Amino acid sequence: MNNSTREQNEERLSERPAWLKRLSVVIPLYNEEENVEELHERLTGVLSSIGIDYELIYVDDGSTDGTPVLLEELSRSDERTVVLILRRNFGQTAAFAAGFDVARGDVIITMDGDLQNDPADIPKLLSRIDDFDLVSGWRKERKDPYLSRRLPSMAANWLISRVTGVRLHDYGCSLKAYRREVVKSLRLYGEMHRFIPAVASWYGVSVTEVETTHHPRLRGKSKYGISRTVKVMLDLITVKFLQSFSTKPIQFFGPLGLGCGLTGFTLSLYLSARKILFGESIGGRPLLLLSILLIIVGIQLIGMGLISEMLVRVYHESQKKPIYVIKEILGRKEK
Numbered sequence: 001m002n003n004s005t006r007e008q009n010e011e012r013l014s015e016r017p018a019w020l021k022r023l024s025v026v027i028p029l030y031n032e033e034e035n036v037e038e039l040h041e042r043l044t045g046v047l048s049s050i051g052i053d054y055e056l057i058y059v060d061d062g063s064t065d066g067t068p069v070l071l072e073e074l075s076r077s078d079e080r081t082v083v084l085i086l087r088r089n090f091g092q093t094a095a096f097a098a099g100f101d102v103a104r105g106d107v108i109i110t111m112d113g114d115l116q117n118d119p120a121d122i123p124k125l126l127s128r129i130d131d132f133d134l135v136s137g138w139r140k141e142r143k144d145p146y147l148s149r150r151l152p153s154m155a156a157n158w159l160i161s162r163v164t165g166v167r168l169h170d171y172g173c174s175l176k177a178y179r180r181e182v183v184k185s186l187r188l189y190g191e192m193h194r195f196i197p198a199v200a201s202w203y204g205v206s207v208t209e210v211e212t213t214h215h216p217r218l219r220g221k222s223k224y225g226i227s228r229t230v231k232v233m234l235d236l237i238t239v240k241f242l243q244s245f246s247t248k249p250i251q252f253f254g255p256l257g258l259g260c261g262l263t264g265f266t267l268s269l270y271l272s273a274r275k276i277l278f279g280e281s282i283g284g285r286p287l288l289l290l291s292i293l294l295i296i297v298g299i300q301l302i303g304m305g306l307i308s309e310m311l312v313r314v315y316h317e318s319q320k321k322p323i324y325v326i327k328e329i330l331g332r333k334e335k
């Protein structure tokens with residue numbers, strides 16, 4: 001790193017918040033042997049120029065190439081490096097979660113291990129972390145193939161932003177900075193890491209976005225194909241459902257169930273009336289089938305809502321998980 005960028009970084013962070021004493025950088029790696037060394041070199045260059053104590057947490061997500069061996073060497077030669085080796089490939093979200101669990105920094109930065117994100121953007125993210133709890137990267141000029149990646153990603157970003165109501169341009173960018181409390185209270189499942197900003201902001205976490213540089217993948221292969229889009233969509237449905245109804249599922253199933261049940265009941269009343277008053281035969285009418293179907297579906301939905309209500313109680317009470325999030329408690333003096 002040359003001197004002028006060093007000065008720039010230091011200047012950017014000259015008003016570094018007093019609470020920021022240590023950084024953790026969490027990086028998932030799955031078969032990235034061609035990238036590990038350069039990644040480490042560039043990260044170390046940027047992080048040491050910032051002048052804050054840091055730790056590098058590399059999470060090897062069950063790689064089958066030389067990645068774990070290279071990481072092991074790094075952990076021996078550089079005392080700021082922590083390496084987690086997962087037993088098998090659990091996926092990027094799980095790898096992030098593992099890194100979050102051991103991270104000890106006041107701010108936790110995540111990025112990809114394939115050098116598509118630029119470590120040089122880290123100071124830029126940090127410059128906003130005093131004002132926001134979460135700073136997310138925006139790959140404004142994304143360098144990925146258009147049809148297989150950028151197009152589905154544009155559609156996904158548009159949809160996620162509409163559905164979650166959290167307006168970001170780029171949900172898929174791994175380069176993000178979080179205040180410690182944000183990641184420590186998160187539970188991640190599926191392919192959920194891209195929904196962290198949305199989930200976090202529902203909990204009242206403040207989120208902003210900064211433009212970051214994106215590079216084409218120079219070495220190694222991308223680990224995802226078009227099939228990821230489907231997974232992301234399903235996760236989006238889960239996230240949205242949890243956001244809206246996780247503490248009151250009957251409010252979701254109830255109206256649907258009542259709607260179906262009552263419609264079915266009305267239809268069957270109508271059919272019965274025709275039978276009784278006019279002696280019509282109703283046995284062969286499709287409407288009869290429909291009304292029976294609606295009544296059964298209605299009862300099922302309400303039953304499902306009630307079961308879900310019980311599940312919610314089990315979920316919260318067994319884990320002593322409150323249904324609120326406290327930011328801080330003022331005025332109580334602990335003895």
Ligand code: UDP
Pocket residue numbers: 028029030031032061089090091092095111112113114116221222223224
């Ligand atoms: N990755 C991982 N586990 C997986 C798939 C990917 O840890 O199962 C890592 C991968 O090594 C890389 C990052 O996640 O560091 C992003 O993956 P990739 O570059 O393949 O995704 P893309 O940039 O193509 O969306």
Ligand code: MG
Pocket residue numbers: 112114116217222
């Ligand atoms: Mg990549």
